[in-house]
Amino acid sequence: MAEVLVLVDHVDGDVRKSTAELLTAAARLGEPSAVFVGAGAQEAAEFLGRYGAAKVYAVESAEVTDHLVAPVAEVLASLVEKTSPAAVLLPASNDGREIGARLALKTSSGLITDAVDVTPADGGVQTVQSVFAGSYTVTSVVTQGSPVITLKPNSVPVAEAQGAATVEALEAQVSDAAKSARITERKEKAASGRPSLTEAAIVVSGGRGTAGDFSPVEAFADSLGAAVGASRAAVDAGWYPHSAQVGQTGVSVSPQLYVAAGISGAIQHRAGMQTSKTIVAVNKDAEAPIFELVDYGVVGDLFAVLPQATQEIQARKG
Numbered sequence: 295m296a297e298v299l300v301l302v303d304h305v306d307g308d309v310r311k312s313t314a315e316l317l318t319a320a321a322r323l324g325e326p327s328a329v330f331v332g333a334g335a336q337e338a339a340e341f342l343g344r345y346g347a348a349k350v351y352a353v354e355s356a357e358v359t360d361h362l363v364a365p366v367a368e369v370l371a372s373l374v375e376k377t378s379p380a381a382v383l384l385p386a387s388n389d390g391r392e393i394g395a396r397l398a399l400k401t402s403s404g405l406i407t408d409a410v411d412v413t414p415a416d417g418g419v420q421t422v423q424s425v426f427a428g429s430y431t432v433t434s435v436v437t438q439g440s441p442v443i444t445l446k447p448n449s450v451p452v453a454e455a456q457g458a459a460t461v462e463a464l465e466a467q468v469s470d471a472a473k474s475a476r477i478t479e480r481k482e483k484a485a486s487g488r489p490s491l492t493e494a495a496i497v498v499s500g501g502r503g504t505a506g507d508f509s510p511v512e513a514f515a516d517s518l519g520a521a522v523g524a525s526r527a528a529v530d531a532g533w534y535p536h537s538a539q540v541g542q543t544g545v546s547v548s549p550q551l552y553v554a555a556g557i558s559g560a561i562q563h564r565a566g567m568q569t570s571k572t573i574v575a576v577n578k579d580a581e582a583p584i585f586e587l588v589d590y591g592v593v594g595d596l597f598a599v600l601p602q603a604t605q606e607i608q609a610r611k612g
């Protein structure tokens with residue numbers, strides 16, 4: 295069975311859930327092999343094996359880890375040459391997309407970004423993308439090289455597999471060109487205690503309707519263990535950090551539940567959240583465009599609705 299390479303997304307060895315999703319998807323296409331860049335591959339092998347990785351290629355060289363993404367693309371390109379994988383799967387993060395683009399170019403392979411599904415197809419791999427703010431579904435088959443695919447988080451339900459991964463150290467050969475940007479400092483952001491926006495199963499976002507007071511949005515999010523997002527109007531007004539912006543020019547999220555509070559539903563906002571499994575909106579304007587795409591809509595003032603919902607959830611949690 296052909297290998298399927300999966301780039302492991304981790305922070306200091308702490309593997310993100312999206313990697314379990316990538317491995318689950320990879321197992322549909324062939325034998326998943328994880329590619330782990332940085333320290334901690336041995337410790338992560340148990341987790342990676344649990345989600346189907348038979349092998350973990352471990353790359354720990356500073357030649358790779360002390361630079362931006364270009365060396366990772368070179369490492370993957372050398373593995374593609376060595377293993378002729380059925381596909382290479384990467385997280386649909388900023389880094390994942392850039393590495394994917396570089397890798398596809400280096401290996402003359404077709405590239406699909408932001409896929410929401412991956413299945414084997416006759417002689418290749420079929421992907422599904424949700425485009426134009428979720429109004430079209432595109433099904434594609436890569437016809438050249440080893441398909442390079444970035445997969446959106448929360449698109450594939452994870453499945454555990456039997457088996458253990460063996461770790462294989464990999465010597466990285468990195469060109470000087472790939473090392474032209476060096477990382478000089480890494481600083482951890484102060485933890486909010488909330489899950490990360492791109493990975494959260496539930497996202498509660500606030501818009502201009504909050505009038506700058508995100509406290510009901512945050513309290514409701516915390517009652518659900520959710521991440522907090524924001525519309526561009528809220529971010530541009532300085533009410534919430536830019537990193538929380540959901541939409542075309544912000545973060546793309548695809549949680550199980552998305553709650554939009556005081557957000558009108560502009561096309562650019564939809565572009566970043568329309569693939570969410572269940573969408574709920576709270577808006578005091580019954581004519582707001584967001585209501586065209588919701589599963590459940592509450593016409594009301596968020597300052598009245600969200601605190602009641604928060605209270606009810608807390609009461610039910612006991």
Ligand SMILES: Cc1cc2nc3c(=O)[nH]c(=O)nc-3n(C[C@H](O)[C@H](O)[C@H](O)COP(=O)(O)OP(=O)(O)OC[C@H]3O[C@@H](n4cnc5c(N)ncnc54)[C@H](O)[C@@H]3O)c2cc1C
Nearest residue numbers: 501502503525526527541542543544556558562563578596
């Ligand atoms: C190139 C480009 C890229 C863009 N990228 C993005 C992007 O990535 N993300 C993004 O979000 N936008 C983006 N935008 C902006 C987008 O077009 C909208 O301007 C923006 O999404 C509007 O934000 P909003 O819904 O919070 O505000 P508004 O459109 O002003 O809507 C506020 C809503 O809140 C409701 N409301 C008011 N008070 C309350 C209350 N007390 N309770 C309940 N409801 C209330 C109102 O009825 C209204 O529907 C982009 C625009 C451009 C041109």
